[in-house]
Amino acid sequence: MSLKDIVSPFNAWKRAFEKPDTIVKPLSEREGSDLYRGFHINDIDKCIGCGSCEEICQNAAIDLVDVASVKAKPGDSGLRPLIDYGRCCWCALCVDICPTGSLGMSNDYTWISENSDDFRFIPGIDEKKWNRSEKGYRRSAESWLVDPNRQHMNEIEPDKRKKNFDEYAEGFTDEQAMAEAGRCLDCGICIQACPTHMDVPKYINAIRNKDLDEGLRIMYETNPMLEACGRICTAKCEDVCAVGHNGKPIAIRSLKRYIGDQTFKKKDEIMDLKPAASTGRKVGIIGGGPAGLTAAFYLRRFGHAVTLYEQHDKLGGMLKWGIPDYRLPADVLQREIDFILRQGVEVKYSVKVGKDISFDQLHKENDALFISVGAQIGSDMPIKGMETEGVYSGVEFLEKVAKGEKPFVGKEAVIVGGGNTAMDATRSSIRLGAKAKILYRRTEQEMPANREEIREAKEEGAELKILSTPTKIEKLPSGRLKIECLKMELGEPDKSGRRSPVPKEGSEFYIEADVCIMAIGQKVEPEFSETIGLKVTKWGTFEVHSDTLRSNDKVFAGGDCQTGPDDAIKAVAAGKKAAYFIDKQLRG
Amino acid sequence: MKPIWNDTKEYDLKSGKYVKIWQGPQHPGVTGNMSLELLLEGDEIKLLKTHVGYLHRGFEKLMERRKFINCFPIVCRICVPEPDTNEYLFAAAAEELSGIEIPERAKWIRALNLEMARLGATVMGLGGQAGSFGLGTIGQWAVAHRDFLLDSFEELTGGRIYHMYIVPGGVRYEIPEGFEGRLEKTLVKIEKLLSDIDKVMFNNAVFKSRSKGLARIPKDWIEPFGINGTTARASGVSYDVRKDHPYLIYDQLDFNVTTGTEGDVYARTELRREECLLSINLIRQILAKMPKSGPVRTFIPDIMHWKIPAGETYVRAESGRGEYGYYMVTDGSEYPQRVHVKGPSYTHAMSLLEKLAEGNTNADIFGIMVSLQTYPPEIER
Amino acid sequence: MKELIERLRSKFNAKNIKEQRKNFVFITVEKKDLEGCVLYLKEFEGYGHLTLLTALDWIEKDQFELVYHLHNYSNKTDVSVKTFIDRKNPTMVSINNLWAGARVYEREIKELFGIDFPGCPRVNDPFALEGWHEIPPMRKDFDTKKYSEETYFPRPGRYTKDNVAQMEEQLYPVEAEVKNGIAETVRKK
Numbered sequence A: 001m002s003l004k005d006i007v008s009p010f011n012a013w014k015r016a017f018e019k020p021d022t023i024v025k026p027l028s029e030r031e032g033s034d035l036y037r038g039f040h041i042n043d044i045d046k047c048i049g050c051g052s053c054e055e056i057c058q059n060a061a062i063d064l065v066d067v068a069s070v071k072a073k074p075g076d077s078g079l080r081p082l083i084d085y086g087r088c089c090w091c092a093l094c095v096d097i098c099p100t101g102s103l104g105m106s107n108d109y110t111w112i113s114e115n116s117d118d119f120r121f122i123p124g125i126d127e128k129k130w131n132r133s134e135k136g137y138r139r140s141a142e143s144w145l146v147d148p149n150r151q152h153m154n155e156i157e158p159d160k161r162k163k164n165f166d167e168y169a170e171g172f173t174d175e176q177a178m179a180e181a182g183r184c185l186d187c188g189i190c191i192q193a194c195p196t197h198m199d200v201p202k203y204i205n206a207i208r209n210k211d212l213d214e215g216l217r218i219m220y221e222t223n224p225m226l227e228a229c230g231r232i233c234t235a236k237c238e239d240v241c242a243v244g245h246n247g248k249p250i251a252i253r254s255l256k257r258y259i260g261d262q263t264f265k266k267k268d269e270i271m272d273l274k275p276a277a278s279t280g281r282k283v284g285i286i287g288g289g290p291a292g293l294t295a296a297f298y299l300r301r302f303g304h305a306v307t308l309y310e311q312h313d314k315l316g317g318m319l320k321w322g323i324p325d326y327r328l329p330a331d332v333l334q335r336e337i338d339f340i341l342r343q344g345v346e347v348k349y350s351v352k353v354g355k356d357i358s359f360d361q362l363h364k365e366n367d368a369l370f371i372s373v374g375a376q377i378g379s380d381m382p383i384k385g386m387e388t389e390g391v392y393s394g395v396e397f398l399e400k401v402a403k404g405e406k407p408f409v410g411k412e413a414v415i416v417g418g419g420n421t422a423m424d425a426t427r428s429s430i431r432l433g434a435k436a437k438i439l440y441r442r443t444e445q446e447m448p449a450n451r452e453e454i455r456e457a458k459e460e461g462a463e464l465k466i467l468s469t470p471t472k473i474e475k476l477p478s479g480r481l482k483i484e485c486l487k488m489e490l491g492e493p494d495k496s497g498r499r500s501p502v503p504k505e506g507s508e509f510y511i512e513a514d515v516c517i518m519a520i521g522q523k524v525e526p527e528f529s530e531t532i533g534l535k536v537t538k539w540g541t542f543e544v545h546s547d548t549l550r551s552n553d554k555v556f557a558g559g560d561c562q563t564g565p566d567d568a569i570k571a572v573a574a575g576k577k578a579a580y581f582i583d584k585q586l587r588g
Numbered sequence B: 001m002k003p004i005w006n007d008t009k010e011y012d013l014k015s016g017k018y019v020k021i022w023q024g025p026q027h028p029g030v031t032g033n034m035s036l037e038l039l040l041e042g043d044e045i046k047l048l049k050t051h052v053g054y055l056h057r058g059f060e061k062l063m064e065r066r067k068f069i070n071c072f073p074i075v076c077r078i079c080v081p082e083p084d085t086n087e088y089l090f091a092a093a094a095e096e097l098s099g100i101e102i103p104e105r106a107k108w109i110r111a112l113n114l115e116m117a118r119l120g121a122t123v124m125g126l127g128g129q130a131g132s133f134g135l136g137t138i139g140q141w142a143v144a145h146r147d148f149l150l151d152s153f154e155e156l157t158g159g160r161i162y163h164m165y166i167v168p169g170g171v172r173y174e175i176p177e178g179f180e181g182r183l184e185k186t187l188v189k190i191e192k193l194l195s196d197i198d199k200v201m202f203n204n205a206v207f208k209s210r211s212k213g214l215a216r217i218p219k220d221w222i223e224p225f226g227i228n229g230t231t232a233r234a235s236g237v238s239y240d241v242r243k244d245h246p247y248l249i250y251d252q253l254d255f256n257v258t259t260g261t262e263g264d265v266y267a268r269t270e271l272r273r274e275e276c277l278l279s280i281n282l283i284r285q286i287l288a289k290m291p292k293s294g295p296v297r298t299f300i301p302d303i304m305h306w307k308i309p310a311g312e313t314y315v316r317a318e319s320g321r322g323e324y325g326y327y328m329v330t331d332g333s334e335y336p337q338r339v340h341v342k343g344p345s346y347t348h349a350m351s352l353l354e355k356l357a358e359g360n361t362n363a364d365i366f367g368i369m370v371s372l373q374t375y376p377p378e379i380e381r
Numbered sequence C: 001m002k003e004l005i006e007r008l009r010s011k012f013n014a015k016n017i018k019e020q021r022k023n024f025v026f027i028t029v030e031k032k033d034l035e036g037c038v039l040y041l042k043e044f045e046g047y048g049h050l051t052l053l054t055a056l057d058w059i060e061k062d063q064f065e066l067v068y069h070l071h072n073y074s075n076k077t078d079v080s081v082k083t084f085i086d087r088k089n090p091t092m093v094s095i096n097n098l099w100a101g102a103r104v105y106e107r108e109i110k111e112l113f114g115i116d117f118p119g120c121p122r123v124n125d126p127f128a129l130e131g132w133h134e135i136p137p138m139r140k141d142f143d144t145k146k147y148s149e150e151t152y153f154p155r156p157g158r159y160t161k162d163n164v165a166q167m168e169e170q171l172y173p174v175e176a177e178v179k180n181g182i183a184e185t186v187r188k189k
């Protein structure tokens, strides 16, 4: 101990003359840092009420609650997160998982209230001083806990696949399926968008848990045509997928196909369906497409006897005759149909109701009837030359292809239309050796076909001519067709929100082709409607009660013949609904 | 076998010779809530029993029913002054067991974060040490300077106390622009503070006379009492996890482990001052050597259902107080089977403090306690 | 490390040898060999530092596992010695004579798992808990959620809704009825 040790501490006084480090400043003036995790903000219009934030919060600080100003709509549950700041630990996991990026945190952390209930509120709904705060923590691309990229099935290259009708998408491998299932947030926003409301998160979870048998059972609860749907469904669910807001939606359809592919060999064993006790009631089904087959399957599950009347020699309807093999191989469809038939469905093939057997007789013989004849007749365009040789309707052309008749396509085919049928016709004609050109009257954005279909058609060499419509078709002396066309312009949006095309004066042009395929829509066969005498709408579809699909006494109708041409999954939904209400009616 | 430490002597409270007093649980010293049950004869401590549990939140149990990603925000609460060590160790154990490699740059940023945390905690510890001997001014300086570091933390991580920045897979996001410069300013301030502390504390007759020779820990206690960190180094045992089991990028940094000889309160405090300088040095090295760009996070697929294959491991890191370890056992499910958190306070504040207290005075007990840098939530978790 | 493992294998019948890292090994020994094994490691192999002592509840196997993690300061290696004990009436020899610090671990394990260490000083004193009347809380059969629900109460008026149910109710009630009615037919055995 020295004198120094006694003097040295007085150095502390030096600081008394320095500029102080701590100064008095009102709390409100001290802003949190730019990335501060303060009170939450939520963009209510962007939020979709998916509940992922609630799910990840380890403190149960978040509840999903009703909000008066927001209503449920497709892709949005209408619920919004309410946060309890007595529980929140400011970890921002909720922000990092949020698929829409609506949730964030402001840099505000000072707020005093004597009422503890004030600290439970719905960010973005309740007016708070930080609601418009630009600063604070937001999730960035690198902190998002979801992988924005989806897995892709291996596909045969365009140059090879366009030479034949073999299936070109190989289906997910186990690793791909696991990785893709791992992207699912389990939120269930997609269930509503599916016409038959398949339990998507449940079967994806089954993949995650490596319990594909359970996945198959879950799918059969809502859809007995899952293998077909796993390949050709329009996948409305993917359009609303929560992850799709900031990344690529989950490949739901491919995951469905994966379960089907992995389990079909043992389907009977896995499903282990014992025939339901017979009710002694009989149901007749007219038309063996997806709607009719689905109805047949579930009616059998209810214990009713089912007889199916099919005008062709094979079942499947549009799935069989309208969808080419490279998208849905015949054997896949057949094995799925066979499983349905094994449940004890009696089928009368090549029987056309109204011709081979009278509708009245069916009406008498059965306790209920379900009409699911589809919309099988291609619509005509009101232009000159429709009857020229070499002009097909899309469905007619595809049916020929499906029957293996190899319809003539020559060197160049022109396809008119922008839907999936048009794409099928395009890609089939390419496979038959033609060069294909698609005429569509609006632009590519407006094309109703699946994006993938359009992309793949282009990959295979199809040429797309947008804003064009044919006005006249003539046969040239060479035997080829001369198609007179007009250029179009997009006008005002119509009721459906799509901008309607208007012809551009004096913009005529011509194209030559060997064949012209008109894939502009289908309708219900009018002669059939007449023979059975049901009420029809002005579009020629059957008029039924929209909730129950019941027309009168014991006749129900559903599928394309009721809705107009639509996709397979809608038909499945109709068949399911019909089965349910037919059963309800039969039980009284 | 003969017990190493025989403290079974009974004291007859009725004799009137002894008095029993309780210190705490409101922060005896500045260490956090625990309580000391002291049995005194006059001013001399005959027997000390430490009691913890006032901050017991059952984290280990809670983790067993939380998914892995949901554990990460709670582990930081196990140690308030230095939460980052917990974040790092939890992430490191989970990463080791699931075989995840984190990006190079993330390792450097993690080390930066850990050194900043160590610096903050040690500076505050110095202040606490001064305060426990009545030198309150230094306590205030130290807390203020820690606050400057907290400003840096706030800027880097978005939180002042619980940073939640080291996440499984790496760190949450990039370092903000211009951060290095602002951090450097704080480092300079702390260096100046340390030189002031030299003058006002280490060259202070009061401090010297009270702390020199106080609570001396002989070298042969180190192993039986499980002592490590600066406390062990002050007694001449050179053990520093950063050097002996280099993790992250510590093998690429240039530093020496300083040890003391005396093993008393003064030596421990002095060593802690060295620790501050070392941390400042390491932060500068890290900022200089760190790769300037690159990813900072490895993506973990399906985070909400993150399953870690069955296995077990023990990971350790050097905290401001000594070796901090996480023992994690997984069973292949989405939840940990067991996570055991071992902080250095566990042995320091329980058996060691009880032993050291014997024969010292009531007035010095806080000084001793702070010199061990004990922190109760680490004990009871 | 290799030779050490061999010695432990022959002396204490060490099993389940798992080299987690190149300087860190897990071994399992019989309960009766445990004390001898850690004593041997401490006195003859230089593993003088008890890094931690903890327990695990393997309720399905009806066993507790005790983990003694030892560290060697001079060659910087770790050995984790583990043993299984019966879950009914669990007791274990105390090692407080080998490490003074061990008594704290043993006292904690006694409280949180209910494993007794006869001979350990103050082993029955409460550690972190006060006035605890439930089963030892770190046992797997102690349900924290149930406990907190019984002990505390939720904030009045608190509710949360399921988004799927909400959408069913608001957007497709009829189809939801159909779906549930149909799903049953497939599940029915």
Ligand code: SF4
Pocket: A042, A046, A047, A048, A049, A050, A051, A052, A053, A054, A080, A081, A097, A098, A099, A100, A101, A102, A103
């Ligand atoms: S995760 Fe995002 S989108 Fe989903 S409910 Fe929460 S805030 Fe809304």
Ligand code: SF4
Pocket: A056, A057, A058, A059, A060, A061, A062, A083, A087, A088, A089, A090, A091, A092, A093, A094, A095
């Ligand atoms: S910040 Fe963390 S604790 Fe708070 S609501 Fe979000 S997830 Fe829950």
